[in-house]
Amino acid sequence: MADEKRENDSLPSSEKDVKKAGTFDINSISTTQEINLNEKEYGEPRVKSDLPEVAGINPDDLEYILDKVNALSLEESLEIMRGILHEHSNDINFTASTYQRMEKLVEGPEAVGLSPADYEYEVKALSGICKFFSPYPEVRSVTTPYDDPSIPVETIRAYFLGFMWAVIGQYINSFFNSRFPKITLSSAVCQTLLYPCGKFLEKVLPDWGVSLFGVRYSLNPGPWNYKEQMFSTIIFNVALGSVYVFWNIQTQELYYQDTWLTPAYKILLILSTQFLGFGFVGILRRFVVYPVECYWPTLLPTLALNKALLVPEKKETLNGWKISRYSFFFIVFVGMFVYYWIPGYLFQALGYFSWMTWIAPDNFNLAAICGSQFGLGYNPLPSFDWNIISSNSPLTVPFYNTLTSYVSTFIGGFVILAIYYTNNNNTAYMPINSSALFTNKGTRYKVTNILTNGKLDEEKYKAYSPPFYSAANLVVYGAFFAAYPVTFLYVLLDQWKLVGKALFRVYKTFIDKLRQVCKHTASSFKALFSGNIKLFFSEFIKIFKDDASIYEGFDDPFTQMISKYPEVPDWWFYCLLLISLVFALVILGVYTELNTPKWTIFFVIGINFVFLIPMQIIQATTGATIGLNVLVELIVGYALPGNGEALMLIKAFGYNIDGQAANYISDQKMGHYAQIPPRAQFRGQVIATFITSFVAYSVVDWVDDNIKGICTPSAQNHFTCADGSQVYYSSSVLWGTIGPKRVFSQQYPILKYMFLFGFLLALACH
Known part of the structure; x- marks a missing residue:
């Protein structure tokens, strides 16, 4: 006790307050609030100083950080701070005010007008928080800088609940995939419903279990905990969304009216596209999981929700209200459920609330600009249906991302108006905003009218009609063509430091592995020639053993904590890549009706390898993303003209490698933050x-056969496929069956200039 008293007496008063459990709430400190230092220690009281990085850290985390900060000298803290300034010099997410403050602090106490004691404290605090926790306050608010490896994670009940909600979510999201607007079961809803399920199993399951290899696996290992909740969330999160090739299968069955589709084809297609992206994660995690700069803003609400559910909160009364977050959620949930029946069933006009067009129902221009169904929707109050309103939450992604999206959408509408009212490419003869394709008579385009044996028939095409896009769809494709060079050049010019470090790590790993293979190969043959068979097998096995750690070169606290758990070897991911590749080649070899050469699979793997890293870096740092589907459509359309089904197939692989890799890798980062063992994540995600995949197969088969009029304007219950297979079908006709060569040269020559515009735009912004 005497030693503890002496230790506490040597601490600044702010730390002593932390030592008194429950007496110091760091969240109550404002960004300019004074924290006095011990006068005896520093000779004078400290003056007021801005410490914006302190706000938002809970008391337990602060105590942990201050213990580490107290061990630092001023020189060590300044060296850490200089390193932070160097590492985050181009980091758009590092708080600008904090960065500027650090620049002043490294110049000395005179530059910031602080006393020596005050200066030392602030340098230590800011450098310590960034070094021993995270440089981003958003991350610090939903994570902890320490880990308890004894907490059970990979439990039987966690697996059961994770798989259960994965199946439920996949079924609901696949079933409503053909509806417009879609009804989706989001990860946040599953998380919230997962919590009472976990608490229920905690109460009812007996503590029965077995011991394997010294580890006991019980049906009920104790209270449902935060890591179990996160592990189950990772399991269903990776499999929640409807599979991308749902649209392939539906388009082939309903639009192309293929009769050769077999269950084996559908299952192989789903499995190969779902797992091919997984194989890239082994390399990709070095670029977007372990680097601190890749903090994935879209993941933070998931971590925040699970923390709110599982970490005890302080009971407070605010403005006369006293209610837990969970109770508040269910009150709002019940209210939303009851309310949905009003716009969804009783008064559907509230869904597309085109009240402005009601002012003058016969005014065509008003409907084109303010209408909700086929107009541009310039309407300050467009809907009372959350399924239509919902988009990326401004609380999820950085503000600049949200602002850019809304400004771009607003400006894009005027571009559409300009194209439409100048009748560019005959767009004025069609609805201003539609994802459908039209004939020269304004009717819906039917691709079967121009096909013979699955390929374009030139005579039928001339007798029927070329396809026409609406003005809005034309602008969307133009934006895609401009976005690809902007994305690539942005990463190349502005994020080269992050990419360079990751490439160097990959290069170093490759060289080390090559040396290891050469060394042990030589040793094994030497042993074989000398007759030492035992040594030969020993050295031969070492060729395949990977002694290098994937965590090498990463020294942030989250990586240091996760390194306590066995890592997932790269070859696990490569095996999945190989199996998926074999499935894809089997599809192309057996189902010759696709008329798709095998080299196309290797092409999409190559193009994803080039674009995957820069695109995932953008998503990991900004929350924004863009798919490779349009780029693949363009290239494959040139390479395989007149074959819409081949284009759809390669497009599915081209897009889904990136999409699934992003899905898997983002959950890997979530597990990284929550300290979920990597091998447990791998097993849960794969299973x-x-x-x-089989749930998705069953659903697509059922809806195509049993929903009357599906994918037509007259379909029951809005199953029109307007935001799904209809778009997929339209692009397959224009870029596959018709081909981009004909499109660029005859119908839409302006599109070919959008790539050049994108390059010039990226250079100008840089």
Whole structure:
């Protein structure tokens, strides 16, 4: 006790307050609030100083950080701060005020007008918080800088609940995939419903279990905990969304009216596209999981929700209200459920609330600009249906991302108006905003009228009609063509430091592995020639053993904590890549009706390898993303003209490699933050993806056969496919069956200039 008293007496008063459990709430400190230092220690009281990085850290985390900060000298803290300034010099997410403050602090106490004691404290605090926790306050608010490896994670009940919600979510999201607007079961809803399920199993399951290899696996290992909740969330999160090739299968069955589709084809297609992206994660994690700069803003709400559910909160009364977050959620949930029946069933006009067009129902121009169904929707109050309103939450992604999206959408509408009212490419003869394709008579385009044996028939095409896009769809494709060079050049010019470090790590790993292979190969043959068979096998096995750690070169606290758990070897991911590739080649070899050469699979793997890293870096740092589907459509359309089904197939692989890799890798980062063992994540993700692939297959088969009029304007219950297979079908006709060569040269020559515009725009912004 005497030693503890002496230790506390040597601490600044702010730390002593932390030592008194429950007496110091760091969240109550404003960004300019004074924290006095011990006068005896520093000779004078400290003056007021801005410490914006302190706000938002809970008391337990602050105590942990201050213990580490107290061990630093001023020189060590300044060296850490200079390193932070160097590492985050181009980091758009590092708080600008904090960065500027650090620049002043490294110049000395005179530059910031602080006393020596005050200066030392602030340098230590800011450098310590960034070094021993995270440089981003958003991350610090939903994570902890320490880990308890003894907490059970990979439990039987966690697996059961994760798989259960993965199946439920995949079923609901696949079933409503053909509806417009879609009804989706989001990860946040599953998380919230997962919590009472976990608490229920905690109460009812007996503590029965078995011991394997010294580890006991019980049906009920104790209270449902935060890591179990996160592990189950990772399991269903990776398999929640409807599979991308749902649209392939539906388009082939309903639009192309293919009769050769077999269950084996559908299952192989789903499995190969779902797992091919997984194989890239082994390399990709070095670029977007372990680097601190890749903090994935879209993941933070998931971590925040699970933390709110599982971490005890302080009971407070605010403005006369006293209610827990969970109770508040269910009150709002019940209210939303009851309310949905009003716009969804009783008064559907509230869904597309085109009240401005009601002012003058016969005014065509008013409907084109303010209408909700086929107009541009310039309407300050467009809907009372959350399924239509919902988009990326401004609380999820950085503000600049949200602002850019809304400004771009607003400006894009005027571009559409300009194209439409100048009748550019005959767009004025069609609805201003539609994802459908039209004939020269304004009717819906039917691709079967121009095909013979699955390929374009030139005579039928001339007798029927070329396809026409609406003005809005034309602008969307133009924006895609401009976005690809902007994306690539942005990463190349502005994020080269992050990419360079990751490439160097990959290069170093490759060289080390090559040396290891050469060394042990030589040793094994030497042993064989000398007759030492035992040594030969020993050295031969070492060729395949990977002694290098994937965590090498990463020294942030989250990586240091996760390194306590066995890592996932790269070859696990490569095996999945190989199996998926074999499935894809089997599809192309057996189902010759696709008329698709095998080299196309290797092409999409190559193009994803080039674009995957820069695109995932953008998503990991900004929350924004863009798919490779349009780029693949363009290239394959040139390479395989007149074959819409080949284009759809390669497009599915081209897009889904990137989409699934992003899905898997983002959950890897979530597990990285929550300290979920990497091998447990791998097992959960792989099994859940495998199970839900068969769920998706069953659903697409059922809806195509049993929903009357599906994918037509007269379909029951809005199953029109307007935001799904209809778009997929339109692009397959224009870029596959018709081909981009004909499109660029005859119908839409302006599109070919959008790539050049994108390059010039990226250079100008840089």
